[in-house]
Amino acid sequence: MTSEPLNTIPPGEPVVFTQPLYLSPGEDLVGYISDLAGRFILFMITCASVLAVLLIFGFVIREAVPFITKHGVIDFLTSTSWFPQAEGAKAEFGGLALITGTLYVTIAALFISVPLGLLAAVFLSDIAPFKVRQICKPIIEILAAIPSVAYGFFAVMVLAPWMQKHLGFTTGTNALNASIILSIMALPTIISVAEDSLSAVGRDIREASYSLGATRAETTIKIVIPAAHSGIIAGVVLGMMRAIGETMVVWMASGNASQIPHPWWDLSQSIRTMTATIAGELGETPRDSDHYHALFAVGLLLLVFTFVLNMVSEFFLARFKRRREVTR
Amino acid sequence: MSMMLRKITDKSFTGLAGFSVVLIIMALAVVLGPMIWIGATAVVFKGTVEFRELQYDLHQRGDRGRLKSETSEVEKVRKKIYAQIDQFKRGIDTESLVAESRKKYREYKIFLKSQNLPDEQCDKLEDNAKEIRNTLADVYDSTDKDTIIKTLDELFAAYPAKQFEHTPVAEMLAAAHDYQTVARTIDLSNREKYAESLAEVQERLTKLLGPRPGEDKPALIMEQYGATRWDVAQKQLKMILWIEDWEETEPGKPMTKKLTPRSNQFAGTTLESFFKNLETDLPNLLKPQREFYWQYFIDDSTEGYYYGGVGPEIIGTLLFTVMGMLFAVPIGIISASYLVEYAGDNIIVRTIRICVNTLAGVPSIVFGLFGLVFFVKVLMPALGYESKPCILTGSMTLAILILPVIIRASEEAIRSVPLTYKEASLALGAGKFRTLVKVTLPAALPGILTGIILSLSRAAGETAPLLFAGAIAVGPIPESILEPSRVLSYGSYDIAVGDRYASMVPHKQFGMVVTLIMLVLCLNIVAFVIRSRVSRNLRGQ
Numbered sequence A: 001m002t003s004e005p006l007n008t009i010p011p012g013e014p015v016v017f018t019q020p021l022y023l024s025p026g027e028d029l030v031g032y033i034s035d036l037a038g039r040f041i042l043f044m045i046t047c048a049s050v051l052a053v054l055l056i057f058g059f060v061i062r063e064a065v066p067f068i069t070k071h072g073v074i075d076f077l078t079s080t081s082w083f084p085q086a087e088g089a090k091a092e093f094g095g096l097a098l099i100t101g102t103l104y105v106t107i108a109a110l111f112i113s114v115p116l117g118l119l120a121a122v123f124l125s126d127i128a129p130f131k132v133r134q135i136c137k138p139i140i141e142i143l144a145a146i147p148s149v150a151y152g153f154f155a156v157m158v159l160a161p162w163m164q165k166h167l168g169f170t171t172g173t174n175a176l177n178a179s180i181i182l183s184i185m186a187l188p189t190i191i192s193v194a195e196d197s198l199s200a201v202g203r204d205i206r207e208a209s210y211s212l213g214a215t216r217a218e219t220t221i222k223i224v225i226p227a228a229h230s231g232i233i234a235g236v237v238l239g240m241m242r243a244i245g246e247t248m249v250v251w252m253a254s255g256n257a258s259q260i261p262h263p264w265w266d267l268s269q270s271i272r273t274m275t276a277t278i279a280g281e282l283g284e285t286p287r288d289s290d291h292y293h294a295l296f297a298v299g300l301l302l303l304v305f306t307f308v309l310n311m312v313s314e315f316f317l318a319r320f321k322r323r324r325e326v327t328r
Numbered sequence B: 001m002s003m004m005l006r007k008i009t010d011k012s013f014t015g016l017a018g019f020s021v022v023l024i025i026m027a028l029a030v031v032l033g034p035m036i037w038i039g040a041t042a043v044v045f046k047g048t049v050e051f052r053e054l055q056y057d058l059h060q061r062g063d064r065g066r067l068k069s070e071t072s073e074v075e076k077v078r079k080k081i082y083a084q085i086d087q088f089k090r091g092i093d094t095e096s097l098v099a100e101s102r103k104k105y106r107e108y109k110i111f112l113k114s115q116n117l118p119d120e121q122c123d124k125l126e127d128n129a130k131e132i133r134n135t136l137a138d139v140y141d142s143t144d145k146d147t148i149i150k151t152l153d154e155l156f157a158a159y160p161a162k163q164f165e166h167t168p169v170a171e172m173l174a175a176a177h178d179y180q181t182v183a184r185t186i187d188l189s190n191r192e193k194y195a196e197s198l199a200e201v202q203e204r205l206t207k208l209l210g211p212r213p214g215e216d217k218p219a220l221i222m223e224q225y226g227a228t229r230w231d232v233a234q235k236q237l238k239m240i241l242w243i244e245d246w247e248e249t250e251p252g253k254p255m256t257k258k259l260t261p262r263s264n265q266f267a268g269t270t271l272e273s274f275f276k277n278l279e280t281d282l283p284n285l286l287k288p289q290r291e292f293y294w295q296y297f298i299d300d301s302t303e304g305y306y307y308g309g310v311g312p313e314i315i316g317t318l319l320f321t322v323m324g325m326l327f328a329v330p331i332g333i334i335s336a337s338y339l340v341e342y343a344g345d346n347i348i349v350r351t352i353r354i355c356v357n358t359l360a361g362v363p364s365i366v367f368g369l370f371g372l373v374f375f376v377k378v379l380m381p382a383l384g385y386e387s388k389p390c391i392l393t394g395s396m397t398l399a400i401l402i403l404p405v406i407i408r409a410s411e412e413a414i415r416s417v418p419l420t421y422k423e424a425s426l427a428l429g430a431g432k433f434r435t436l437v438k439v440t441l442p443a444a445l446p447g448i449l450t451g452i453i454l455s456l457s458r459a460a461g462e463t464a465p466l467l468f469a470g471a472i473a474v475g476p477i478p479e480s481i482l483e484p485s486r487v488l489s490y491g492s493y494d495i496a497v498g499d500r501y502a503s504m505v506p507h508k509q510f511g512m513v514v515t516l517i518m519l520v521l522c523l524n525i526v527a528f529v530i531r532s533r534v535s536r537n538l539r540g541q
Helices: A029-046 A048-071 A073-078 A096-127 A130-145 A148-166 A175-200 A203-211 A216-227 A229-245 A248-253 A274-284 A290-327 B003-040 B049-059 B064-092 B094-115 B119-141 B145-158 B168-185 B188-209 B230-241 B262-266 B272-286 B311-342 B347-361 B364-382 B391-415 B419-427 B432-461 B488-498 B506-540
Strands: B044-047 B242-247 B256-261 B289-292
Touching: A029 A048, A029 B311, A029 B432, A048 A073, A048 A290, A048 B311, A048 B347, A048 B364, A048 B391, A073 A096, A096 A130, A096 A175, A096 A216, A096 A229, A096 A274, A096 B003, A130 A175, A130 B003, A130 B432, A130 B506, A148 A175, A148 A248, A148 B003, A148 B432, A148 B488, A148 B506, A175 A229, A175 A248, A175 A290, A175 B003, A203 A216, A216 A229, A216 B003, A229 A290, A229 B347, A229 B364, A248 A274, A248 B488, A274 A290, A274 B364, A290 B347, A290 B364, B003 B506, B044 B230, B049 B064, B064 B168, B064 B188, B064 B272, B094 B119, B094 B168, B119 B145, B119 B168, B145 B168, B188 B230, B188 B262, B188 B272, B230 B242, B230 B262, B230 B272, B242 B262, B256 B262, B262 B272, B311 B347, B311 B391, B311 B432, B311 B488, B311 B506, B347 B391, B364 B391, B391 B432, B419 B432, B432 B488, B432 B506, B488 B506
Parallel strands: none
Antiparallel strands: B044 B289, B242 B256
């Protein structure tokens, strides 16, 4: 039997399809079911991240609950005496100094990084020529790529001795040191999100402003930044999250003294943050002791902080996206 | 507002914005510059003969013959230095001198017996030696300089050393001669003070040149060799030449460092010139030579990071990250494909997206907590293994950490595949799944790869999640993935803050962290190159 080539269509004649182009589920049951099953499997795998989030919250809460039921939340949030290693009932778990420590370095870092980052974003989106931008953006990305432990290393090995020598501080590892490094680390996040939202503001708006005789500074400050404000706020919140969640830098550079600086504006004193407390103490804590559960309570607090901030940034980003769609 | 003022504000605004970028780039240079500069000296430096000896002893690296000739040359110069110290020591340490003269006297008696001399001559010689011994014992006990010198002169005149050539008595007399030379120059009542200072000089000299030949080998490798690097040698030399003191200049102010030359302690003595000789002879003592120690990246380190490299740390980092990738990459790519290709815009998909974003925002230390309570405490026992932190738990923790990064990057890559590709595939009769696997994913692959490499670099730099889930600072090289391992990131922390010995070897501290930075930057550069190539291809179409 000679094999005839398949699908040969005689020239000049209309093509006749012997099979329907689209099979209904009834006609191709196997295909239909396998498609559904494949889709379901993909969906299940996609749910892994949901599962991960649920597990993280679940397990951290599970380990924190014994502490909360035993010591209560009020004391944890209002007392500043953190003496977890004391014997038995003498142990105190007042986390206020840790919370203020985290807020201290975060806010101080934002004071440096927000103006700097916003100006840099304006420069990159509105001022710099294309070539300069092509060079500057990767350099700023390098800042984000450097591991946090390397920043911490710099803080403790280079910046701390320098501060002690030239600024006359009693200790080089202090709130100011940690804040400076954190601000450098938060910069790339703030710049990239802010720059995205600045360039998303349409050319038409800028040109309208220029045509009314406004200078570039006036256009940027009075028109573009207000138009992009929700994106910028989202960027700042994301930068803030990075600063709050950062562990290695604050552990190495902040001095780890559980105290609220006195006077309150004195950044040259050592402080201690929530993340550094967990990192520094959990390794030496016996499993399932009070101290161990207290550290998980600190972790839970951190988780709640970042979750709320994440929601805030989501809100602003969504608003920003909506506005952009409306203007287009 | 006048036009002029507005223009000035505009210009200054532009300047300020440009300045802020310059400031940021400067910050990067300030952060990276000094670290890389010092870190590079862990690999490229001037190595001394001690370094080459260490390399040969531990790894059989280098040329045996050349090393031998080098050490013998060095030994010659060192002998002079040691002789100077020994001579001075003789003038100080009278107790051992007395003991030595007694010993030599006994040796001499045995020597005489072996010579088979006539009894009379023998007795006479023995009496002479006894006389010398007794005189010397008196001299060593005395603290009156003039008497000592005078008595010794008389003794040398009465018994010329020639008479006792090649006998233990000659050595006894030589020691006495040294003693006389030293005694001329020092204040004899201050012997103890001299002895104390000399002991310190000797201790520091051991750090510079290593233990003397013939001495017992110390147990720790870090004490078996002198200064292996020229910069360390110079630091040690400075410690020998100068005494460091902290003194308070004004009350309430931080103390200031004050340096006084150590040779002042030995002013007027025979040892005074020793310090100058040591300084001028140092190159001959150590023979510095430029080394390129590339084995830094494969060697294990000795105790306290003192010698050696970061090999196990690099391997550990790669193990953790690559294994983390094995978990995270399949899940990440599948999730991204589903989210882009299949999912509509309903409440479930929105929840998934919120979860991915939440996961991206969770602080890294919380991942560490989670790794401890879930992977170490729950999952490992459930799988039938011992509940302890290990590479497996650490890499799973890292996998969760980078999952959102991979999902976002892959999503973006898949989304950027032109719609025409998919439409062409669908028009040919391929199903949705086949289109995804055969057309969309291959087209998106470079973009996905970029994301994977970037998350690899992120995972390599993370420390906090591994703190309780598998990283250790010191320990053996792991034999299986069920053991903890050293990593660059945690090592960088430990070497900077935790380890006491490491502060003596700053090049090792900076070397570790620069290795980590270089690893991460290389990955980023690779990702950057792929990305720019992809964007060029897309533009070309």
